[in-house]
Amino acid sequence: xxxxxxxxxxxxLRTVERHLPFSVHLDLTYRCNERxxxxxxxxxxxxxxxxxxxxxxxDELAEAGTLFLTLSGGEIFLxxxxxxxxxxxxxxxxDVSLKTNALLITPExxxxxxxxxxxxxxxxxYSADPEIHxxxxxxxxxxxRSIEAMRLVKSLGLVATIACPxxxxxxxAYRSVLLLAEELDVPYVLDLTITPMMDGNHSTVNxxxxxxxxxxxxxxxxxxxxxxxxxxxxxxxxxxxxxGMPLPAESxxxxxxxxxxxxxxSPYGEVFPCVQLPVAAGNVRQKKFEDIWYRSPEMRRVEAxxxxxxxxxxxxxxxxxxxxxxxxxxMEGGDLMGAYERACEMAEMNARxxxxxxxxxxxxxFQAASGSLSSRGLRPIATGLISIAPMRTx
Amino acid sequence: xxxxxxxxTNPMLAWREIDGSIVIISPEHSMVHELNPTAxxxxxxxxxxxxxxxxxxxxxxxxxxxxxxALADVHELVESLVANQLVSALELAEVKAHV
Numbered sequence: 001x002x003x004x005x006x007x008x009x010x011x012x013l014r015t016v017e018r019h020l021p022f023s024v025h026l027d028l029t030y031r032c033n034e035r036x037x038x039x040x041x042x043x044x045x046x047x048x049x050x051x052x053x054x055x056x057x058x059d060e061l062a063e064a065g066t067l068f069l070t071l072s073g074g075e076i077f078l079x080x081x082x083x084x085x086x087x088x089x090x091x092x093x094x095d096v097s098l099k100t101n102a103l104l105i106t107p108e109x110x111x112x113x114x115x116x117x118x119x120x121x122x123x124x125x126y127s128a129d130p131e132i133h134x135x136x137x138x139x140x141x142x143x144x145r146s147i148e149a150m151r152l153v154k155s156l157g158l159v160a161t162i163a164c165p166x167x168x169x170x171x172x173a174y175r176s177v178l179l180l181a182e183e184l185d186v187p188y189v190l191d192l193t194i195t196p197m198m199d200g201n202h203s204t205v206n207x208x209x210x211x212x213x214x215x216x217x218x219x220x221x222x223x224x225x226x227x228x229x230x231x232x233x234x235x236x237x238x239x240x241x242x243x244g245m246p247l248p249a250e251s252x253x254x255x256x257x258x259x260x261x262x263x264x265x266s267p268y269g270e271v272f273p274c275v276q277l278p279v280a281a282g283n284v285r286q287k288k289f290e291d292i293w294y295r296s297p298e299m300r301r302v303e304a305x306x307x308x309x310x311x312x313x314x315x316x317x318x319x320x321x322x323x324x325x326x327x328x329x330x331m332e333g334g335d336l337m338g339a340y341e342r343a344c345e346m347a348e349m350n351a352r353x354x355x356x357x358x359x360x361x362x363x364x365x366f367q368a369a370s371g372s373l374s375s376r377g378l379r380p381i382a383t384g385l386i387s388i389a390p391m392r393t394x
Numbered sequence: 395x396x397x398x399x400x401x402x403t404n405p406m407l408a409w410r411e412i413d414g415s416i417v418i419i420s421p422e423h424s425m426v427h428e429l430n431p432t433a434x435x436x437x438x439x440x441x442x443x444x445x446x447x448x449x450x451x452x453x454x455x456x457x458x459x460x461x462x463x464a465l466a467d468v469h470e471l472v473e474s475l476v477a478n479q480l481v482s483a484l485e486l487a488e489v490k491a492h493v
Contacts, residue, residue, distance in 0.1 A: 007426050011417060018413055067410040067417060095408030095419045117406040119421035159421075 009248040015065075015261040016251055019303060021293050022261040023068035024061055025243035025275055028054065028085065029267050030074040034101050035138040036124075038167050038207040040197045041074065048267040051081040053285065055088050057265065060289040062092040070243040072099035074267070083112055090116050097122065097243075099163070102149035103142060110149070114156045122189075123150055125162045127173035128180040136169050150184055162188040166217065167207040174217060190217070192346070193323075195276055196331045205332075211345040218353055242276050242327075252307065255326045259302035263293065273302045277327035279336070302326070305337065312339040316362035321354065322347035339363035399483045401449070401472060402442040407480060411438075418480060427480065432457065433471050440481055446472050 015022035029048055030041045049057065061069070069089055076082055076098060089096055097120040098113075105113075113121070123146055127133045133143035150160045162184075164170070164177045174190060181188040194208040243264075245257040254260060259273035269285040271292045272278060281299040282292035293299060305326070308314045313324055316339075324343040326336055333340030344361035351359035360368075403409075408419040416434040418427040429437055435456065439449045446468050454464035475481035 007428055011412065011426070011428070014413055020412065022412070062410070065410060065412055067408060067412065067419065090408075093407070093409045095421065117408070117421055119408070119419070157422075159424075 009250075012245055012257075012261065013248055013250055016247070016254065016257070019294070020065045020261055021061065021263055021289075022066065023070070023243060023245050023257070024066045024262065025070040025072060025264045026054075026057070027072050027074060027265070027267050027275070028076050028079050028082065031078045032073060032075045032101075033078060033103055033139070034075070034142060036126075037136055037138070037169065038165060038194050038204050040195050040204055042197070042199060043074065046268060048079075049269050049285070051084060053269065054081075054085050057269070057284050057289060058085070058089050058092055058094070060284070062094065064290050064293060067095055068097070068243075068245075069094040070097045070099060072243075075104070076100055077104035077109070083109075083116075086113075086116055086118070095119055099124075101137070101142065102146045102153075103139070105149040105152065107152060110152045110156055110158070113153065114158055118158065120159045120161060121153055122161045122163050125164055125177055125180065126170045128176035129173055132170050132173050136167075147180070147184070150186065154184065154186065160184070160186045162186055163191065164188060165191045165194060166209060166214075167194050168209055169207065171209050171213065171217070192217070193325070193328070195328065198278060200278075200331070208342075211342070211349055214346075215349070218349060242274050244274055255305060255307055255310070255324070258326060259299055263299075271296075271299075273299060274327055276325060277302070277330065277336075279330070302336070309337065310339075311335065311337050312361070312363040312366055316347075318347050318351040318356065318359045318361055321350035321356075321359075322361070396485065397445060397447045399485060400443060400445055401440040402482050402484055403437075403440050404480055404482065409437075420478075420480070423479075425478075427478065432467070436468055436471055437475075440475075442484075446483075 012022070029045070030043055031045050032039070032041070032043050035043075071086070071089070077100060079085070086096065096118050098118060099122045102121070102123045125133065125143070125146060126136045127143070130143045134140050150162075153160050162177065162181050164174065166174055177188060177190070192209070192214060194204060196202045197204055244262050247254055247257055256274070258277050262274065264272045264275040264277075265284065266272070269283045271281045271284060271289065273281070279298050279302060281296040284292065313319055313322070316322070322343055323346060324339070328343070329338050329340050330336045332342060339361065344363050347361055348359045348364070406420070406422060408421065410417055411434065414431055414434070416429040416437045418429070419425070420427070432453070435453060436449050439452060447465065450464040450468040451461065453459065453468060454461045457464070459467070472481060472483065476483055
C-alpha cells in the first residue's frame with residue numbers, strides 16, 4: 001500500500017468516525033446539451049440556485065470541513081457563472097473535480113481550468129463508434145467533440161478520465177472504449193448501473209443489460225475486480241454517477257460512504273446522502289448546511305445504518321461479491337435496508353465466476369423458502385422509516 | 395533562511411483543516427499531505443506577508459517552547475514545505491515589487 005493510499009484511508013476513517021462531510025457532490029444544473037437515453041435527470045430548469053446562493057453553500061461547506069468537491073450536472077458549462085463559481089471554490093481551497101460531456105470546452109476554457117487548479121475532469125464516453133455514442137447522446141458529432149476536448153485538456157497537463165455506463169446500446173462496444181482510453185492514456189470507469197430517474201420513473205431501466213448478457217464483461221478479468229478477490233477480501237467499485245468515497249476495509253460494517261462523510265446537493269439546494277439515494281434531508285436555501293448535515297433526522301437515520309442490520313444482506317454468504325447500493329435498494333426494492341433483485345443476480349453471477357458452486361443470495365434463499373420465488377421483482381414495498389422523496393421541491 | 399523571506403502557499407493546492415490538522419492535496423502530483431498540529435499552526439499563518447521568523451515568534455508565544463527552538467523548527471519545516479512545492483519562499487523586496 002502506498003503512503004498516499006494509507007494517508008487517504010486514515011483520513012476517510014477519521015472523517016467517517018467524526019461524521020465530517022469530507023466529499024460533496026454538487027450539481028450546478030440539470031440542464032444539458034445532450035439527451036442521453038438512459039439519463040436519470042429531468043433537464044428542465046425549475047429554479048436553480050443563483051450565483052450568490054451557490055457561493056454561500058460553498059462558504060458553508062468549507063466551514064464544515066469539505067475538502068473534495070465534485071461539480072456536475074446536467075452540463076456544468078451551461079451555467080454562465082461556471083467560472084465565477086469555480087474560481088470562488090478554488091479560492092476556498094476545495095479540491096475540485098468536474099463531470100462533463102466536454103462539448104463546450106474550448107482552448108480558452110481548458111487553459112482557465114488548468115490555471116484554476118482543477119484536479120480531474122471526468123468525461124462520459126459510451127463507445128468509440130460515433131454511431132453508437134451519438135445515438136445514445138442524441139447529438140450528432142458529440143463523440144468527436146468530446147474526444148477532441150479530452151485531447152485538449154490532456155495536452156495542458158490536466159487529468160482526464162472516461163466514464164462509460166454500459167447499457168444495451170453500447171454493451172458490445174466496451175472494448176472499443178478501453179482501447180480509446182489506452183490511446184488517450186486516461187483511466188476509465190465502466191459502470192454497469194443504470195438507475196431509475198430521480199423522480200421515481202423507471203423507464204431508463206429498460207436500457208439496462210440483462211445480467212446474463214453481462215457475462216462477457218464480467219468474465220473479463222481486466223474489468224471485473226471481483227474475479228480477483230479471495231473470499232475474505234473487501235472490494236469497492238467506482239461509479240460513473242456518484243462521488244462517494246471508497247471505504248477502507250476497517251469500515252466494513254458501513255454500506256457505503258453516503259451520509260457518513262459524503263453527500264449530494266442538487267441545483268435546487270436539496271441535500272441528500274448521495275446522488276443515488278433520494279432521501280431529502282433539507283434544503284440549503286432554508287437551513288444552514290451544518291444544520292442539515294448534523295441534525296436532520298433523515299441524515300442521522302442513514303448514518304446509523306450498519307451492514308449487520310440489513311434485512312437479508314447482513315448475513316448473506318456471497319455479500320463480498322455484491323455491489324448493493326442503498327439508494328438502489330430504496331428505489332428498486334422499496335427498502336433502504338433491504339435487498340433488491342439486480343444486486344442479488346449480479347452477486348450470484350460474480351460468485352459463480354469466482355468459482356463458487358451454486359451460489360444463492362440470502363434474499364433468494366429467503367424467497368425460495370417462503371415460496372415466493374416466482375414473484376421476484378414484485379415484492380410489496382417494505383414499510384421502512386424512510387420513504388422515497390421527490391427530488392425537486394417545486 | 396533570510397529573516398526577510400516571506401512565505402506563500404502554492405495556489406494550485408487544495409487544503410482544509412480536518413480535525414485539527416491541515417490536509418493538503420497536490421493536484422499536479424496526486425499527493426496528499428497531512429501536517430501535525432504544530433505544522434498546521436505554521437501553515438495557517440503562511441499568507442504571503444509573514445516571514446518564517448515572524449511565524450516562529452507566534453509559535454513560541456502560543457506553545458511552551460523557546461524562541462530559538464521555535465525558529466529552528468519553523469525553518470526546518472519551511473525547508474520541507476518548499477522542497478515539496480507546497481510553499482514558496484519570496485524575498486521581501488520581491489513581494490513589495492508586486493504590491
